[in-house]
Amino acid sequence: MTRHFDLHFIFPRNYEVRRLEAAPPVHPVERLHHYPVQLEEGDRTGAYVRVAPREGAAWAGFFALGFESSQVVSALASCPDPDSFCIIVGGYAYIVKANDPAAWFRVEQRPVVDFRPLPDQEILLFTGFTSMTAVGRAGLAWTTGRLSWEGISITEIGVRSLRGMGWDALADKEVPFEVDLQTGKHSGGARPGHVAETK
Secondary structure (H helix, E strand, C coil), X not given: CCCCCXXXXXXXXXXXXXXXXXXXXXXXXXCEEEECCCCCHXXXXXXXXXXXXXXXXXXXXXXXXXXXXXXXXXXXXXXXXXXXXXEEECCEEEEEECCEEEEEEECCCCCCXXXXXXXXXXXXEEECCCCEEEEECCEEEEECCCCCCCCEEEEEECXXXXXXXXXXXXXXXXXXXXXXXXXXCEEECCCCCCCCCCC
């Protein structure tokens, strides 16, 4: 898989991780772990990485591809938790403990179309087509309610909140929203079945 990966090693980390161009050779000590653990028929394409934690044995991982599309994110990043890393493969984002490959979860934004590490807020921000999810030092921090019928653009990120635009299909226009970066609570935006207040 020759897909380009963005690298975001902004947060300090207790490991080294790098992407491999192909499946690693069989190694007597370094185990190969699959994500998700039970691969489905469509999960044969993805990315391989080698992980070397500061404490513990090195290992390799295979992460199943989400989508073959230029509109979705592929990235490798450190996390606010120095023992965890994030890999996004074709819009599917995985958070894994480098020193415990069995401790992992997949971010609910599928696919991720915008990804931003925010060091000042100590979160990773994952944006999907209709909502956003943040991962902090302790894992999943929050997921917003629905912000758009289809498509989100971020226009400004401040210390405590971010602003953006979401698509309102009923009004046939983009409408603004604001998200609290600590809690994920939002104001504004648009979603099916919800009639926005007009001023």
